[in-house]
Amino acid sequence: MAVAAIRCQDIRVVFDNRTGKQTILDDLNLTVPAGQIMTLLGPSGCGKSTLLRVIAGLTKPNSGTLGIEGKSIAESQHKLAFVFQESALLPWRTVYQNVRLPWEIRKKQSSTDIESRIQNALDLVGFKPNDWNKKPHQLSGGMKMRASIARALITNPDILLLDEPFAALDDMLRSKLNDLLLKIVDQTQTTMLFVTHNISEAIYLSHSIAVFSQGRIGEVIDVDLPVPRTTSLRSSPEFAAMYGRVSQSLARNAAQ
């Protein structure tokens, strides 16, 4: 699978509200390196999710250019997948059918291996075969999110965009799913852009963290902690030092 770098140049998004024009992204520049996990970190309402939606093609920027491997989104053959804040599973479909949905809509790819691809994706996110035929309302929050990730993987995306996917989950579950994401990147070489406002999660997951500041990227911090990341890393002094550095950057950029 090809890996892809994302380049955002002077991206500007202005929303028209009743109260007037509101600039959400203010000539934002950012490069996401290929095959890496980058986290977008910032307070609520700073434009993180909007940037993700712009890259996904769901929100049209007022100006600026967006490219993947030097090509515009439209002409690049790279596939994007999006994992939403809520699992966004269709309630009338089983887990299996939900995971199958993107393929049903696209239908361009060959169908010979689709069954095994669905099974592999469900296996990768930790679904046992006797849960495949469950409906979403029979699943816990964590299981729904696993199904949602499996659905995103089914089209073999080059770029995976995740919008605070674990915000509603408890800490134990969150760290389990963080490990799952690391495993996926390791196996698939997918470029991943991850929105969160949880500092620990950002450090644990990413190769680099982009800290938001007033609709721009205030600072990009390289997370030079050893890979693969393990649970013991969370209690190490290096992790604590990185936590201090990131939270200071967050405070500094929020104050500007």
Added chain:
Amino acid sequence: MNKSPLAIRIAAPIGVFIAVAILWHIAVDAFKLPPVLLPKPLKVLEAIWTQRALLASGAWVTLKASAVGLLVSTLIGSLVAILFSQSSWIRTALYPYVIFLQTVPIVAIAPLLIVWSGAQFRTVVLVSSIISIFPIISNVTSGLLSIDQNHLDLFRMQGATRLQTLLKLRIPSAIRSLIQGLRISCGLSVIGAIVGELFVGNSGASDGLGAMMNAMQANLKTDQLIGAIIACTLLGILLFLGIEALNRWVLRRWTIDTGFESDR
């Protein structure tokens, strides 16, 4: 609200029914009301029993008319709603006329429909479907339009066509709204059928409950008339229970069991 035990939930309404019947009986005696004005409850029961074959056959005709009327309004109403869901221009242009369907007094246009369509079964069905179509259109339209934004984004990101979004997302999402609409419309379809029969009945071309009631009124058979009213009510309840059963079936299929096994 606290749920009372089942026995009380059944016994209490029956108790009220018996109490009302006794009061009714006493009142007829006390005020010396003639049977033409108000027959005693036992007299009504007797009339229902002796006319049971006639009432049952009338109820069957009316049930058919309302069921076909409801089916027609469900099909046409859902198609109109699908059309509405495709463009706000279409909605803006046509919605006033849908409101017209809701506000027009059905009693006022029933004679006109008979002039156009003749004093026959299909006219009764027509009246029934006109009166029951609005809740279907408005509920299904709102069901088709109030789609979870994440679901819409998911379809957009996969490059789904309009048709795919309609078939795989909007219509399945709107099923619950359709059932909500049917709950309201099923009672209306019975009203429509009876109103239609009342008008058609004048020509003797229908033998549904509405037409019978016309004749009973003309012959001052008040006991039978009340019996027919009770039959109409039971008919409405029957249709409502049918919709409730459909609702439970759909909910089970839509959200709980694994009814789509064959898709795999």
